[in-house]
Amino acid sequence: DSGVTQTPKHLITATGQRVTLRCSPRSGDLSVYWYQQSLDQGLQFLIQYYNGEERAKGNILERFSAQQFPDLHSELNLSSLELGDSALYFCASSAGDESPLHFGNGTRLTVT
Amino acid sequence: GENVEQHPSTLSVQEGDSAVIKCTYSDSASNYFPWYKQELGKGPQLIIDIRSNVGEKKDQRIAVTLNKTAKHFSLHITETQPEDSAVYFCAAKGDVWGKFQFGAGTQVVVTP
Numbered sequence: 001d002s003g004v005t006q007t008p009k010h011l012i013t014a015t016g017q018r019v020t021l022r023c024s025p026r027s028g029d030l031s032v033y034w035y036q037q038s039l040d041q042g043l044q045f046l047i048q049y050y051n052g053e054e055r056a057k058g059n060i061l062e063r064f065s066a067q068q069f070p071d072l073h074s075e076l077n078l079s080s081l082e083l084g085d086s087a088l089y090f091c092a093s094s095a096g097d098e099s100p101l102h103f104g105n106g107t108r109l110t111v112t
Numbered sequence: 113g114e115n116v117e118q119h120p121s122t123l124s125v126q127e128g129d130s131a132v133i134k135c136t137y138s139d140s141a142s143n144y145f146p147w148y149k150q151e152l153g154k155g156p157q158l159i160i161d162i163r164s165n166v167g168e169k170k171d172q173r174i175a176v177t178l179n180k181t182a183k184h185f186s187l188h189i190t191e192t193q194p195e196d197s198a199v200y201f202c203a204a205k206g207d208v209w210g211k212f213q214f215g216a217g218t219q220v221v222v223t224p
Contacts, residue, residue, distance in 0.1 A: 042217050043217075045213070100144075100158050100161055101203075102158065104155050105153070105155045106154075106155050
């Protein structure tokens with residue numbers, strides 16, 4: 001158990017809809033990362049937050065947004081969903097710059 | 113930015129044999145190289161890591177080597193067992209704070 005909690009585990013929704021994915025980092029970790037993993041694809045970095053502030057942005061679509069709250073949990077909002085958004089979305093947390101990432105078990109999003 | 117290439121994409125080995133996965137990186141400022149194992153339905157799990165001031169690190173049946181001059185690093189699994197079957201990802205952290213770049217992954221299948 002990595003200590004990173006993601007909810008929900010599965011999400012099925014229709015095109016055009018909006019969903020929110022939630023992540024609770026490991027206790028004490030200030031940094032949260034979001035990754036997308038499509039079928040047979042690697043881990044695509046979306047965005048990173050550190051102590052409530054955005055730190056780095058990757059290949060995140062404008063339809064997607066995220067935030068990290070004062071209690072350090074983070075939410076990833078996906079809107080105007082398309083079939084191609086179907087994927088596993090992982091959250092990871094780390095304690096700091098020289099620390100490894102610890103991943104949650106992901107949210108599987110299916111857009112129909 | 114950092115680019116990480118990982119080979120092979122699939123690797124089939126007989127139980128008891130060794131498995132080697134290789135990664136190359138582009139950013140000479142990269143200083144931290146973790147390896148992750150992802151089992152079906154789970155998030156990537158850190159299995160071993162190495163920093164740029166070390167050439168080799170070993171943990172039981174798993175070892176990682178780093179060649180900074182050639183900008184490549186490798187994962188070695190000895191005496192493979194069926195439970196080693198999984199997807200393995202290498203990663204490199206560049207000079208941008210906390211930003212990790214992942215390889216595309218290697219599907220390892222250990223046959224009894």
